[in-house]
Amino acid sequence: MATFATDVQRVTVLGAGSWGTAFAKVLGDAGRDVTVWARxxxxxxxxxxxxxxxxxLPGVRLxxxxxxxxxxxxALDGAQAVVLGVPSQSLRANLTAWQPLLxxxxxxxxxxxxxxxxTLKRMSEVIAELAQVPADxxxxxxxxxxxxxxxASQPAAAVIACADHERAMAVQRASSxxxxxxxxxxxVVGCELSGACKNVIALSCGMAAGMGLGANTMATLITRGLAEMARLGAKLGADxxxxxxxxxxxxLVATCSSPLSRNRTFGERLGRGDTLEQAQAAAGGQVAEGVASCSSIRALAQGLGVDMPxxxxxxxVCHEGxxxxxxxxxxxxxxxxxxWS
Structure with a gap:
């Protein structure tokens, strides 16, 4: 196992989108020296x-x-930690170019x-493959x-997951x-599956909102969505x-409930009758992560015999009209x- 800095001071964030920039701010406010790579x-x-x-992030002071x-x-020169902040479906192409520089x-x-x-791989599996490092x-x-x-510096919590707990703690200290x-x-398996699946369930909650449905429907979709996530996780050995x-x-609750969630708002447009193309245009040309993930997660579940209705x-809805x-x-x-069956 490669050595690493237990006291991370110099961090590079590859990706200057909303979450990449926000996490860079988290690190900076935690006293770390951060370099952001922007396309x-x-x-x-x-x-x-x-x-x-x-x-x-208009109006935000970094x-x-x-x-x-x-x-x-x-950007990568001298980095003790490298944060990959690009969308999941573009990670492979980007990391292929970055690999020699890591x-x-x-x-x-x-x-x-x-x-x-x-490939139906989780993001850590893609990173391990391309960066040629152990998945753990x-x-x-x-x-x-x-x-x-x-x-906006509103209080929030997060999970830093890694099979090597020492690495997780190093990132925990750097971002607290x-x-x-x-x-x-x-x-890691449970955390990654949760993060991927919740985007799909948020699409469904958005569609329900777009159709004028209320809290009972939202609660049902969130709860039954959680059951789907847990079934898939159990099959793959998650806790x-x-x-x-x-x-x-x-x-799941945050992404399904908030108008700040791109997946929820994208689904809401579909629920109001927009086509996928119209919803994408309304989102400034960006497609919500759940639109692609619903297909890859569905294929993964089908291959494992897991029911995810x-x-x-x-x-x-997104791909068959x-x-x-x-x-x-x-x-x-x-x-x-x-x-529970």
């Missing part, structure tokens, strides 16, 4: 000169300890929440962490500040307690069963 030089320049990223560059090699002893941290299309050395951050609220409280966990914690229920319904109302009626019309 566009204009974004990097604004972070450097104005301590702001108005494209993704700490003086944060700098930025569009040069990946410069400092050999840096702790690798994943912010992405999804299951890769095609990858750290995963998950939990109820809506970027805009974190960036007056408003952000991280807990450690060694169940059942993880799904009752911050990475599971905590993230809400996930299946979201795939059919099924009307959300029809999907809802089919969910209600399924054969009756015991709650």
């Amino acid at each position: 566009r030089e204009s974004v990097a320049e604004e972070i450097r000169s104005a301590h702001a990223n108005s494209s993704y 700490p003086e300890r944060i700098t930025a560059t569009a040069d990946a090699a410069a 400092p050999r002893e840096a702790i690798l941290v994943s912010l992405a929440k999804g299951v890769e299309l095609g 050395e990858i750290v995963v951050v998950s939990g109820p962490n809506l970027a805009r609220e974190i960036a 500040n007056q408003y952000f409280r991280p807990y450690t966990n060694t169940d 059942p307690l993880t799904f009752a914690g911050l990475a599971g229920l905590g993230d 809400i996930t299946d319904a979201m795939h059919r 099924v009307d959300p109302r029809q999907a809802g009626a089919e969910l209600l019309g399924r054969s009756q069963k015991h709650e």
Whole structure:
């Protein structure tokens, strides 16, 4: 097992989107020296000169300890921890380019929440493959962490998961500040599945809201969605307690309930009758993570023989043109069963 810094001071965040920038702020407010890599030089320049990223977090002042560059090699030079903050379906392409630049002893941290299309791999598995490091050395951050609220320094907690507990604790110390409280966990599988699946369930809650449905429906979707997540996790050896914690229920409630959730608002547009293309245009050209993940999670579940009816319904709405109302009626019309079967 490679050596690593137990007192992480220099951190690189690869990705200047909402969550990447918000987590960079968390690290900066925790007293760490942070370099953000941005794809566009204009974004990097604004972070450097104005301590702001108005494209993704308008009105937020970033700490003086944060700098930025569009040069990946410069960003990674001397990093003790590297935080991967790009979307799940673009992680492979980005990491392929970054792999030769990664400092050999840096702790690798994943912010992405999804299951890769095609390979059906979790993000830590993709990172381990491309970075050529043992899977038990990858750290995963998950939990109820809506970027805009974190960036506003509103109190929140998170889970720092790694099979190597010492690495998890190093990232925990590096990110702990007056408003952000991280807990450690060694169940990477459970944390990653929770983070991926909750985006799909949030789509369903958004659709329900778009159709004018109320709290009973939302509570039903959240609870039955949690059951789907737990069934898949059990099949893959996850700890059942993880799904009752911050990475599971905590993230699920936040993402399904908040108008700040991209997945929920995307689903709401679909529930109002928008096409996938119209919803994407309304979201500034961005597709919610759950739109891709519903297909990869569905394929993973089918291969394992796990029943995930809400996930299946979201795939059919997003990718087979099924009307959300029809999907809802089919969910209600399924054969009756015991709650825990």
